[in-house]
Amino acid sequence: MKKYILHIFLLISAIGFAQKPMVKAEIDTTNIRIGEQFNLKISVDETQNVILPKLVLKGLEIVDSTNTDTLKNSLIRKYILTGFDSGSFYIPQQQIFVKNQAYLTDSLLVNVATIAVDTTKVKKFPIKSIKKEPYTFDDFKIYIYILLTALAIIGFWIYWFVIRKRKEEQEEPTYRTLPPYEEAIYRLNELDEKLLWQNNKIKEYYSELTEIVRGYIERELKVPALENTTDEILDMIKDFKHADTIQTSQETIDKLKSLLREADLVKFAKSKPLALEIEEDRKDAQDIVSNLKPKPIVEKDDELE
Template sequence: MKNLLLYLVLLLSIQGFSQSNAVKAEVDTMNIRIGEQFQYKLSIDGTDNVIIPKLQLNGLEVIDSLKLDTIQNKLVQKYILTGFDSGAFYIPRQQIFIRNQAHFTDSLLINVATVAIDTTKVKMFAIKGIKSEPYRFDDYKHILFWVVAILLLVGSILYFALKRTNDDEVQTSEQLLSPYQEALKGLKVLDGKLLWQNNKIKEHYSELTHIIRNFIERELHVPALETTSEGLIESLADFNDSNTIIAEKETIDKLNGLLKQADLVKFAKSKPLAHEIEADRNIAKYIIDNLKPNVTESETTEVDLEPVIIVEKPIVKKPSLLVKIITITVIVLFIATIIYSVSKTQPILNSLKPQVTDVR
């Protein structure tokens, strides 16, 4: 029994001796300051069937784990450690397996000291305020939508307002002109276009006949714009025979020739000479000057005998375009301000509502 106990003691002592020689732990310094780094090295005898578990630490931290090296049939594993709390910390025994046998390193003591700071020599800085996060697109997204909507609304209102103003002005100016004045104005505008001089003969005759037909329709109340050339001549001849209009046969014949010439140009691609085109222009002026409605003396007398009461309409001064634009802009901005205020206060009102919990 005594021999058995002796053999066991010898065996344990031999094993412990082999374990202490098989693995070894070292540090390059045992005293550091807070935040300083030091090296922790593990040396292992043998390179085959070696397992190095994760490093176990208390109060210290691993900064980096270097590459495993092999030096003279030994494995060397180095770690970079540091400590951020002052005090004395032990690196506990590390367990390493060599050929499925556990070996332990020695524990090491590391002293972490604080850094003395002389506050009298350190420059003091003012306390900085809280730095807000940078703005992103989502922060301005709702504002961008409102701006686009307002611009579209203002643009639409201005478009229709300006269009209506222009239409009113054009309609008023046209109504102020008599049929004769309108026809003379049309001839003058046609001369300024220089259509036939630029080889646009068809366009020239189309506008010329339109001016004459529009004059006849307004002055004589004959549907000249929708009537064919032959139908228009027959209507004028009938009105002339019934003394409804004042026109010589020569005037109607010249109108008939002008309309036929225009039809040949428009439909048969005829190209009259320059002197013929100028002659047709003068004929148009002659027709406009000599076609008049017949007003009898009895009608004139009846009209003269009736009392005429002149009532002057009050002159209403319309606001200018600038005033309209400013008014519309102010109204739109006012509406946008109300909508924006409501959108901002709605989340606050929702947060102030009492929370009701349904308990059943």
Template sequence: MKKLVLYVLMISSSFVFAQSTPRVTAKVDTTSIRIGEQFELKIEVNDTTNVIIPKLDKLVGLEIVEDDKIDTIKSRLLKRYVLTGFDSGAYYIPQQQIFIRNQAFLTDSILINVATVPIDTTKQKMFPIKSIQEEPYVFDDFKPYLIWVILGLLLIGLLLYFILKKKKIEEQEEIIPLLPPYEEALEKLKVLDHKLLWQNNKIKQYYSELTEIIREYIEKELKVPALEITSDELINYIKDFKDAETLDLSKETFEKLKGLLQEADLVKFAKSKPLSHEIEEDRKDAEDILNSMKPKPVIEEEDDELE
């Protein structure tokens, strides 16, 4: 009787010990596949407490198709993979290290045979090897070129726009006939008046343009470089013309010209600021100078025709 009880206790303790010992297994649904076929790998752990199943690695000749999440089935953990192979040969699924309560356990390695698919050449007609086929073009292939084409068209459009606009302006511009020097000078004086330069405290610019009108007129009428010489040199030129009686200019007009040129030099170089009535007087003197130097009309004497 004692021996029977002892025997039962030993069997019970062995069973409890076996149940409490962690155990890991790895199995596949087939060990032989053809190229491209898929098979299933399952890793089971008979424990659920503090278990770590690392990612399947160190595969050679085999590829993972699916990697499912770990399932808990009662008191077991199940990890499922779907694998395949694309090269014929024999390949091992190496031992996988599973950690249970910080203790490492190894699965068995599994040999997988990947076989080629036999071809029955008596039934299957053989075709020649096809050349490499190029991928069809898509919109993204042309996008970089399309951007440059659009930019080029825009540039051409802008150039045509400005060319046509310039041509239109030129066509609309009236051809202004050349005026005689005296009339041209009077027109420039009117334009100068409308600018209101000295009224806006631009006195230096005003005197520069005023004397330039007088100098340009003298240069065209007397054929002297009035725009390029100094005021003193210009006065000497005018004095020589007057002394030689080639220019009919009164002493009063000569003094006005001399005073206007000297006043302009003071404004431009000595920063002089004449008063309003002085500026208006200089403007009047400028017109008087032009009137006094205006060419006299040529009167042609008609000879009586001899009968």
């Protein structure tokens, strides 16, 4: 009976041992020189529910690592390691979880040796002075921006106060102020060349015609004829006539009255005079300009004589 119990115990132990996964950490060398690289491989003979650790080292550095591979029902992950300090360093035990059960790998010792230098065969050189870093654009960009801004301001100042002013002076036309009568005749001839009423622009024609006559009266008699109404202008002319300060006839005043009234009808009542009437108004405008003048001022000495 005891013999059977012993066999059953050994069988259960063997099954339990067989079911325990194998976790292993291996390196291809235990001795390297500073800067040399070596390989670390962590393997687990199980593929389901396996969690590999994040490798944490002291004194050694990870150069590269591969993704976890599956090979013959095992998980394998490889690392490329190196060391830059001499000495002995441990790759600590790595905790691996398989089906929520933790397993530990063995710790591994790596010796990092310095490179022996034969000073008798190494050529000696004098100690070099500190070399300055080469200049880059960032070293000068602030000065470049300041220079460009200053040039832009200077350029704008030269253009605005020198070139532009000179250009305006060159382009600005020079006019000779004509006397009131000559200016009125010149503008009447210009109005004829526009052919306004011939192109059915009667309102524009009368507006410009009366503006020429009003402008002549304003300059010649020195009154605000352009701003005043027709009645106000006619009243001023009558006052000047009664005061005997202008040289004109009643016929000229009647022509002025007829012209201004006709222009008001065209502009405000949309009247459309005939061609003969328009031509007659044009002649009247020139007669008004020619025959409406202020009396010359007679000095006291001339009166005594």
